Amino acid sequence: xxxxxxxxxxxxxxxxxxxxxxxxxxxxxxxxxxxxxxxxxxxxxxxxxxxxxxxxxxxxxxxxxxxxxxxxxxxxxxxxxxxxxxxxxxxxxxxxxxxxxxxxxxxxxxxxxxxxxxxxxxxxxxxxxxxxxxxxxxxxxxxxxxxxxxxxxxxxxxxxxxxxxxxxxxxxxxxxxxxxxxxxxxxxxxxxxxxxxxxxxxxxxxxxxxxxxxxxxxxxxxxxxxxxxxxxxxxxxxxxxxxxxxxxxxxxxxxxxxxxxxxxxxxxxxxxxxxxxxxxxxxxxxxxxxxxxxxxxxxxxxxxxxxxxxxxxxxxxxxxxxxxxxxxxxxxxxxxxxxxxxxxxxxxxxxxxxxxxxxxxxxx
Amino acid sequence: xxxxxxxxxxxxxxxxxxxxxxxxxxxxxxxxxxxxxxxxxxxxxxxxxxxxxxxxxxxxxxxxxxxxxxxxxxxxxxxxxxxxxxxxxxxxxxx
Ligand SMILES: [Fe+2]
Ligand SMILES: [Fe+2]
Numbered sequence: 001x002x003x004x005x006x007x008x009x010x011x012x013x014x015x016x017x018x019x020x021x022x023x024x025x026x027x028x029x030x031x032x033x034x035x036x037x038x039x040x041x042x043x044x045x046x047x048x049x050x051x052x053x054x055x056x057x058x059x060x061x062x063x064x065x066x067x068x069x070x071x072x073x074x075x076x077x078x079x080x081x082x083x084x085x086x087x088x089x090x091x092x093x094x095x096x097x098x099x100x101x102x103x104x105x106x107x108x109x110x111x112x113x114x115x116x117x118x119x120x121x122x123x124x125x126x127x128x129x130x131x132x133x134x135x136x137x138x139x140x141x142x143x144x145x146x147x148x149x150x151x152x153x154x155x156x157x158x159x160x161x162x163x164x165x166x167x168x169x170x171x172x173x174x175x176x177x178x179x180x181x182x183x184x185x186x187x188x189x190x191x192x193x194x195x196x197x198x199x200x201x202x203x204x205x206x207x208x209x210x211x212x213x214x215x216x217x218x219x220x221x222x223x224x225x226x227x228x229x230x231x232x233x234x235x236x237x238x239x240x241x242x243x244x245x246x247x248x249x250x251x252x253x254x255x256x257x258x259x260x261x262x263x264x265x266x267x268x269x270x271x272x273x274x275x276x277x278x279x280x281x282x283x284x285x286x287x288x289x290x291x292x293x294x295x296x297x298x299x300x301x302x303x304x305x306x307x308x309x310x311x312x313x314x315x316x317x318x319x320x321x322x323x324x325x326x327x328x329x330x331x332x333x334x335x336x337x338x339x340x341x342x343x344x345x346x347x348x349x350x351x352x353x354x355x356x357x358x359x360x361x362x363x364x
Numbered sequence: 365x366x367x368x369x370x371x372x373x374x375x376x377x378x379x380x381x382x383x384x385x386x387x388x389x390x391x392x393x394x395x396x397x398x399x400x401x402x403x404x405x406x407x408x409x410x411x412x413x414x415x416x417x418x419x420x421x422x423x424x425x426x427x428x429x430x431x432x433x434x435x436x437x438x439x440x441x442x443x444x445x446x447x448x449x450x451x452x453x454x455x456x457x458x459x
Contacts, residue, residue, distance in 0.1 A: 039430070056429045106409070113406055117389045120372070126392060127369045183389070190410075334394075338370065341394035 047253055052178035055121035063252055067177050068122050069138070070254065075115035076133045076140035080319050082108045084148040085157060093151060100197050101154065107194065111187045118179040134324045142305065143226050145313030152205055152212075152219035158198015160220075160227040160270070166191045167266045168231065176253030199273065206278045213278075220279045228297075229305045231263040267295050372421040373399035375406075377413035385417050396420070 039058025046053055053059055082105045089105065092098035116126050132138040143161055148154065169191065172184040205216040233239070235246040236258045249255035257265075267286075274281050285298035308316070370392040376385035388407045393399035399418040407413065427435055443449050452459055 054429070056426070058429070103409075110406055110409065113391070114389055117391070120390065125369055179389075186388075334370065337394040337398060341398070344395060 047176055050176075050253065052181065053176055054178045062248075063254075064122050066249065066252070067180065067254065068119055068124050070249075071115050071119040071122075071180055071183075072124075072129045072132065072138050073140060075112045075119060075129065076138060077144065078108050078112035078115060080133075080140045080144045080323060081161075082112075083319055083322055084144055084146070084315075085154055087148050088151060088154050091151070092154075097201070104158070104194055104197065107190050111183075111190070114183040114186055115180075118177075118183040121179045130327065134320065134327065136311075136320065139309060140319075141230060142308040142313060143230050144319060145308050145316045146222070146226050147314050149222075150215050150219060152202065152215040153223070155198045155201030155205065155216065156219035156223040158194050158196075159202055159273070160198075160223045161230070162191055162194035162198060163270060164227045164230045164266050166195060167262050167269070171256035171262075174253075174256060180254075199277070202277055202279070216277075217279050220274070221282045224282050225300060226308075228263055228266070229300050229302075231266070232259040233302070233305075234260055236260040264294055267297050271295050370394050373403070373418040374421050374424060375399075375403040376417040376419070377403075377407055378415040379412060380414055385415065390421060391418070393418075 040060060043053065043057065043059050043063075046057070053063075085101060085108075086105050089098060089101050092101050116129060119129060120126055129138070133140065148157070166188065169184050169188050173181055173188060175181040175184065202216045202219075205212040235241065235244065237260075239260070240258075241247070246255060246258055250258075271281065271286070283298045285296060287296055289296045307313070311317070371394070372390055372392055373396065374390050375388050377388050378385045391399055391402040391406055393402050396418055400416055403416050403418055408416070439445075
């Protein structure tokens with residue numbers, strides 16, 4: 001869901017978006033002409049050659065809508081993701097930690113903006129996307145509906161949540177849609193600082209007092225399972241759905257690995273880090289499987305996962321309320337800036353007219 | 365909340381002296397001056413640039429992907445514009 005696309009089984013909002021929204025209808029109409037067929041053949045050829053689709057290329061309407069939904073959800077996750085850590089900025093334990101945290105949260109805002117910018121190239125308006133977030137028509141990653149109870153949570157988020165985000169986002173740097181892939185390249189360059197500062201934060205706590213060590217362990221206990229759930233529902237083996245999201249997104253080159261493969265990679269990467277850190281991963285079934293060459297791990301509580309996505313997490317309503325309030329409270333800034341720009345344009349217009357009149361005068 | 369979307373500007377950044385400005389993405393802003401500032405905050409937080417251009421997205425004129433073939437084809441058969449077209453003896457240096 002964080003750089004992923006899947007629909008709730010019974011969520012009407014997750015289906016194809018209304019094509020009449022946000023200019024998509026004109027875009028669609030433009031493609032329904034004699035050139036449409038030819039354009040789609042070109043699309044197939046570009047995908048087959050593993051090249052990139054660019055904004056003005058012809059593309060199937062479902063490809064466009066899938067990308068709008070996925071990129072928008074990804075963007076929403078980035079900006080909602082500012083809140084759990086933003087919660088600790090005023091209480092960071094040192095100036096160094098405060099500066100790091102501010103920079104990290106600002107980066108997340110930036111990731112959101114890179115992604116909204118990419119989504120807009122598909123012919124949808126940014127205000128419309130924000131509106132869909134504010135009204136619950138589009139979701140964001142369920143991970144951000146969990147609370148940040150202690151300072152150690154900032155470490156666990158950087159280490160586990162950004163770690164999982166990186167795992168999801170690196171393959172998206174090769175996504176078939178050019179603007180999305182480019183946004184991911186910028187984002188991934190910035191994410192490694194996020195993961196490292198989180199690990200370092202926990203590393204310091206683990207070398208501190210018994211209380212600090214307990215705090216780091218407690219944060220690991222609470223964030224481990226939600227971080228695994230970030231990769232989305234199971235989608236391989238008996239869980240593979242023919243004609244499902246994963247299959248279609250893979251065929252289109254939007255998705256490069258299954259949810260389960262990415263989750264496995266994440267576990268394999270993270271377990272040795274936990275050992276080095278000295279925290280225990282809260283999974284009694286976790287053990288190395290020499291035959292597979294991977295760690296085996298326990299089953300995620302999928303009921304909880306769907307419950308939190310559907311709004312029943314600890315912070316769902318607080319997150320959206322905070323988001324809507326800050327958007328509303330920022331309205332006067334946008335209005336003032338627009339009014340100033342309008343006045344400047346008017347003055348420039350008046351000046352140009354006066355200048356033109358002078359010019360005529362001197363020519364005569 | 366019906367202030368509407370602010371105008372869209374495309375952003376180009378010169379990574380360092382000696383390189384061209386390269387398109388990096390877009391920002392919304394009420395005017396070009398603010399667009400430059402927003403672009404600074406968004407695209408150069410880690411000194412990724414020494415210069416920024418912004419262009420109102422509505423001012424960009426582009427070739428059409430639909431006429432890609434007819435538009436670029438005239439260059440297709442002029443292979444004599446490439447140095448590899450020419451047959452010269454192999455033992456002549458610096459050619
Ligand atoms: Fe991010
Ligand atoms: Fe991050």
